[in-house]
Amino acid sequence: NAGVTQTPKFQVLKTGQSMTLQCAQDMNHEYMSWYRQDPGMGLRLIHYSVGAGITDQGEVPNGYNVSRSTTEDFPLRLLSAAPSQTSVYFCASRPGTRSVDEQFFGPGTRLTVL
């Protein structure tokens, strides 16, 4: 199993550009989520999904869209990039929707918005 994979590893955008961060998992996990990690702020939840076709907002959803058309994939879309979105983005998955399940993280995408 590859586990949770993310692409790209690094990305530089100009303000106003859009892009999609890809996340995939091959563990047949129901639950997937996106976090951003900023210095002094810890990991903050952006969006999550409890299954294909179902998504919901986390703590910091503004400026991001998600969709979940398959169990495996959970892309994160930046609609119009802003410098405040410069961050490291982590995708995570866990087997079920309950918080007792161990969560697995991808390797992260480092995004810089100029």
Add this chain to the structure above:
Amino acid sequence: ILNVEQSPQSLHVQEGDSTNFTCSFPSSNFYALHWYRWETAKSPEALFVMTLNGDEKKKGRISATLNTKEGYSYLYIKGSQPEDSATYLCAPGSGGGADGLTFGKGTHLIIQP
């Protein structure tokens, strides 16, 4: 959004010494408490998931305890080694847990040879 506090923020420990740090969280609506280890330039890796008051978990030299009534958990490392250097994150889950975990800011541990 839960209020999760971890202390200390950073810690320097001599190789061979034992150490511990704290995670505090709201005791109401508790469901589970996760501990993660996060090495620089890597992704967080799960250490423990704890659910019951009085729970104790152990993995090698690392152990954790849980007090859900007062809302805290301790992580202990016995005989610290340089490879233990990392940031240790805790994350409580509340209610049914369908929403994401709320992470503390972590304790950054540096083991000095």
